[in-house]
Amino acid sequence: MAEEMKRMIALGFEGSANKIGVGVVTLDGTILSNPRHTYITPPGQGFLPRETAQHHLQHVLPLVKEALKTARVTPDDLDCLCYTKGPGMGAPLQVAAIVVRVLSQLWKKPIVAVNHCVAHIEMGRIVTGAIDPVVLYVSGGNTQVIAYSEGKYRIFGETIDIAVGNCLDRFARVLTLSNDPSPGYNIEQVAKKGEKFIDLPYVVKGMDVSFSGILSFIEATAEEKLKNNECTPADLCYSLQETLFAMLVEITERAMAHCDKRDVLIVGGVGCNEQLQEMMRIMCSERGGNLYATDDRYCIDNGAMIAYTGLLAFAHGTTTPLEESIFTQRFRTDEVHAIWREKEATEKKAN
Structure with missing residues (x-):
């Protein structure tokens, strides 16, 4: 059988x-x-x-x-x-x-x-071998922190407006970055050259996050600071990634404490981002756990x-x-x- x-x-x-x-x-x-x-x-x-x-x-x-x-x-x-x-x-x-x-x-x-x-x-569980992790699901249309309990995948935290991938994609449009292979991937590559961190709004509300205000703020900042040569597109991409990902790490860690779990599985298109994976890996290791993630396949x-x-x-x-x-x-x-x-x-x- x-x-x-x-x-x-x-x-x-x-x-x-x-x-x-x-x-x-x-x-x-x-x-x-x-x-x-x-x-x-x-x-x-x-x-x-x-x-x-x-x-x-x-x-x-x-x-x-x-x-x-x-x-x-x-x-x-x-x-x-x-x-x-x-x-x-x-x-x-x-x-x-x-x-x-x-x-x-x-x-x-x-x-x-x-x-x-x-x-x-x-798909993340079968490919990585993660058994019962807290799941961070991040994509162009969704941002959720999830854990399994009693027959269902329960949502412990999520975005209250736009998804993190949508935030990244829309800022890529402001910089007219290529959509090939994806705008988020190209933001990640540009961010690697960033040197100056620019303070952006950091919006965590309990277990939930909000990204629309950050997007509006960085759009206005880009228009002003790029025109006056006060920063580079790379500085803005670097600052945006660091801020968004720090918020995601915070709510994921809070869910881990609540659910008494040590491992994290990142899924969704934004889960390919190596900087997000590294930030989450550091947090997991400090809690004695493991990060599970997959590549773009x-x-x-x-x-x-x-x-x-x-x-x-x-x-x-x-x-x-x-x-x-x-x-x-x-x-x-x-x-x-x-x-x-x-x-x-x-x-x-x-x-």
Whole structure:
């Protein structure tokens, strides 16, 4: 029976933002294929829902073919099809939802709807081997401090306005940095040349953080100080990163103390940032714990994380009826019943 479970295979679709990804994964976490394509806009511009959805429509079917070919599987080998239900941008989410419905009927395969945030966590856990960490989920659309408790991933702290990735992306637009491979990555590279720290607002409210005021402040500062040659773009990027990441380390450490946990797992696109990882690693080591993080193959949105998380749910009897295979822009992390974690805890007690 265990061998049968390990051989279970899922195809997953991720398209909640500017990346469309298709992944093929087995239940033991083996990633057979994980191609994706990113919609990149000109410097100084963000990505709009309609244009992003058109990009996804253009690339999704070639990605399906590539994923199946690389994984060396056929539709007959698949046990289920998984897709991102939400959260995310409406029009891009719709692409994956429609494709998965069509393929489900063509291939006669069950559907599993997946929460994007929970998928990041499960991909992080299987890739790094983190067992029960406090999770810092940081991306363009989300900023949350999370820990598992009694069947659900509970949110202990979060942004009360914009996400940390959105803050970084929008400041990259002010500096007209390239969006290739991502604005946050390019801010990180520029920040490495920064020498002068500029004081910015530091907004931590209990377990929550706020970034919109910092963004407004640094936008005004950039306009004034860059014009008068009082600092460089590198100084501003360095100062912004240090301030934002210090706030994230603070609320993560507070959650660790509250939950009595020593380890931290960073997931989401901003989790690739090496400076954030280093600051968090220092804090964890001072508490006698470990930091777990992944590189851009897995921390950035991808199809494999959707396939793997959907397969975990499917293996425990969860499927999504065709008529309920909807998408939604708002889908809280703590709405998901993580049935596989409950079984995991039960098995540990039995042993």
